[in-house]
Amino acid sequence: MGWRIVHIKNGDYLRLRLDNIEITKLSQKVFIPLSDIIMIVMEGNKTSISTKLLSALSKNNIGLVICDDKFLPSGLFLPYGQYHHVSKRVIAQSEWSKSQKDLLWQAIIKQKMVNQLSFARYLGVDQDRIDMMDHLISKLTIGDKTNREGHVAKVYFDSLFGNSFTRDDDILINYAMNFGYSIIRSEIARIIVGNGLVTMLGVFHRNEFNSFNLADDLMEPFRPLMDYWINTLLDEKDTYLSYKIRLKIIDFIDQTIILNGKTVTMDDAMQKFVQSFIVAIDSEDPDLLVKIELNNFIGD
Known part of the structure; x- marks a missing residue:
């Protein structure tokens, strides 16, 4: 079960690397296992995320929260149909x-x-x-x-x-x-x-x-x-x-x-x-x- 909330502030690029999120910022890379994460909060206007990672977030029931220019959550990406019944x-x-x-x-x-x-x-x-x-x-x-x-x-x-x-x-x-x-x-x-x-x-x-x-x-x-x-x-x-x-x-x-x-x-x-x-x-x-x-x- 995940336990971590990841906060992204103007990260350059987020993508899937094996079973990890790869976060690239200023040419530096950070890797976080998907199994550790329950939610990602993203703010700022300079972040990109791959569709392959979005699919992995959905499959792993990881919520993605997008914040507006006032740093308040304005959007939410949720998984679809992952529950077995x-x-x-x-x-x-x-x-x-x-x-x-x-x-x-x-x-x-x-x-x-x-x-x-x-x-x-x-x-x-x-x-x-x-x-x-x-x-x-x-x-x-x-x-x-x-x-x-x-x-x-x-x-x-x-x-x-x-x-x-x-x-x-x-x-x-x-x-x-x-x-x-x-x-x-x-x-x-x-x-x-x-x-x-x-x-x-x-x-x-x-x-x-x-x-x-x-x-x-x-x-x-x-x-x-x-x-x-x-x-x-x-x-x-x-x-x-x-x-x-x-x-x-x-x-x-x-x-x-x-x-x-x-x-x-x-x-x-x-x-x-x-x-x-x-x-x-x-x-x-x-x-x-x-x-x-x-x-x-x-x-x-």
Whole structure:
């Protein structure tokens, strides 16, 4: 199983050499075994990649993320049809009932909300706001028809960054979160495809213009963990999303978390979460969903 995320910054040329990626930059060559890699993040405007390498990435279920001029992920290359029973699994996915999806969405979004509450507590947010979030979570219903998730998010972000804060603000913390969330989304999408599902068919997200509805569903519990991770990285001296900060944010995938009493990498936790989701929704039993808990996030 791979474990490494490769970050390419203006590499000259990437190609396949035997079972390795050959990276050529300034006439120097670096070789990385494909078996070590789970994802490649490419940025800059001076990198070329061979079609033979793209084919090898697909066969080895290695995600390729392309970043724009602002260093934010803007494209994702995923494998196609590598799961051995992909048709069977996609047919089952297309037949998930509304009640199945609503039941699992309640369980998924509750994990996110509880993790937001834990992070707010960690930061010492005022008790009245903690109590408000706790009360909103207690009113969560199947399918979250009353949008408790949205209300908790409002209290959460206001508590962390002030009442005037919005996720559209042109500030470093938003750039960092956008970058971090995109890394999570890309990794979850890679795992979804590797398990024979399609990313377009979600349980809650169902935007016809979104190719990653299911990834947007299943990444939710991990968002507050990324918020916590970014909080450990940034300080008052940081004014922009530097190369150093981007590398540290990407390293989130290699951090460790306790899952069912065992210490695993975040990538492994995502694998187990997606696999448990498949079992839980097919069984219509949300208790089978693996618990992703901020309080069990170890990090460096």
